[in-house]
Amino acid sequence: MSGNLALHQALSGHEKIVVLAPHPDDETLACGGLLARAFADAGAHVICLTDGSASHPSSVNWPSARLAAERHIELIKAVEILGGTADDVTWLGLPDSRLHVVAETEVLAALTEVIDRHKAKHVFVPAREDKHCDHQTTAQHAETLRGKRPDLHFHSYPVWSRWDDPEFAQNTARYDPVRLNTSAVRQTKIAGIRAHRSQLGQIVQDDPDGFVLPEAMVDLFAQNDEIFWRMP
Template identity: 55%
Template sequence: MGGLRLSAPDHVFRGEVPIAVIAPHPDDESLGCGALLARALAGAGAHVICLTDGSASHPGSRLWPPADLARLRQRELQRALACLGGTARDLTWLGLPDAGLYRCDHDALAARLERIIADLGITHIFAPAIQDHHEDHQAAARATAALRQRRPDWSFFSYPIWSRWDDPDFPATIAPFAPVRLPPGPAATRKRAAIEAHESQLGRIVTDDPTGFVLPPAMVETFAREDELFWRMPA
């Protein structure tokens, strides 16, 4: 795995132990952890827990009301996992309200996550970085921090999405955490295909909401081509 600079157990990043990835929205798993997931799914296994239903990305669409958009985004996530070597069995879809995760009871969500992950026999968890500015990402990070308090015997890692894209001081922000850099390597093609599977977020499906969300092309290229970044979740 050329280029990997380790500050955490090597085997966690080589697919030698099963991992769980907590994603606030469908597409976060592919953007932030696509290569990591591809390695794990080709090895000891991986499971994605998607917290929200993704239904708030195009609020002005009449052709794609929230319930229909949520079903589409779930199908897109299943296709993304297939691109990474997984199946629908490797996904838990919680379907919580998109753009409303910050209103959830973090402790209750942590308890729910604990039951899911414990039943899978997984002890290595990847969750959004608290440095991400999106409220749903921060809520996911706080719920994961509550989970860490419940299960100090598990290992927890952060991965960045929005902070990597919109924080001009991002390198300095994460430097104290000694991040692991994981090159896409042989998984690059799978990762790009997984990102491309989220067509609704690339402006290819919902055509009647000009104010709806679209991933910036430059952001897609950054996450598709550059190393993935992870660090141990701070105490």
Template identity: 40%
Template sequence: MKIKDMLRHFATFPVTSLDRMAPGTTLVLSPHPDDESLGCGGFIATAVKEGRPPVVVIVSDGSASHPGSVTWPPLRLASLRQEESRQALKALGLTPDRLMFLGLADTAVPMDGQDFDAAIHHLLEIVGRHNCQTVLVPWRHDPHCDHEAVWIMGQKLKALRPQLRILAYPVWGLTLPPEQEIKEEPPTGWRLDVRTFLNKKREAIRAHRSQRGLVVEDDPDGFVLPDQLLEKMLQPYELFIAS
């Protein structure tokens, strides 16, 4: 199926309520500090407003976005990106106790092995402690290895806790070339109306200043969120794919 056809298909997803789509407390898994704001900032704000704030876990440390910087080496950049996430989630109404960091290496989130198993053990503990019934993960076709790894984590959680509902939110997959083919049958899913929270979502995205080219000045080739992605993320509806 071509990406352009998949995007048309996504637009046909029924609009539904948070309660129907994501029962109970939700665990949001974000590959990097900013994916939580980009892909499901409206979801988070909605859940907070409805009195059941999610638990947000940032999986990687985000330290690889500016590898050429001398003034912002990995440890310093990782610390900054944690603070940006705190400010972003504050803009969405989430309290600090609902935000956690796994601290895995950016661009090297494991897909198997000992470190993967340790991460799953940690996530299962969070699921149990907060009685999570729904887990949000990135879309499997987001073109980034860390997004794929976190999607795999979601599948492992489902295998170990079959009662969990796993939903996927697309980020970078929405920017794939229109003619690119992906190997997947048309999925089912829902759209969540986030128009009420677009200003909060915009504020949350703005909090990730390092990713908007506003902090690191000595790495001209460092990462900057492209306008094309921001346009797709700030839409009236967020997408959630049944996984």
């Protein structure tokens, strides 16, 4: 099966998919429309690799364990808004911004078990162009897994590269990207993004240097088509 044919089948919603999210919120920002379509049809599953606890490192009121628990709750809420349930989420809870220190064999074993248990043939992975180290490590793990599992189809989705690369369109044109119109579920996707309250400056108040999703970035992903391509 050609790469783009497999991608179009995955985008149709008629075949079950798995989304690998380095952090809670990546799944909704980049794949919220895709997930809503899949949940309404063949089904989907989200594997969140890290615990998201590094977004506010200077907070006293929200130490890493408490923040990780909050982000887990937010992820489940977002998935529920998109049409899934808590059973459609696997939380690996690996160290945020330090995914690269975890043995690849451990990560691959966990990913393989979930993918096979859910009988999915399509796996969506953050683009290698994303500069965040956890996104790049997730993409590297997917590349290794692809070498071991030719029966699976791997597809890329951009997060940070779509936001911060001024030449994003030119740099990804060689992949022949496919756009998914999400207008029918736009309000649902926006609500899913808004469920990640800790990343929108609404929860942690004692870390002025902590991460906050820029509103312009939220608008970019909420108001426009989603973009995918065959993982190169």
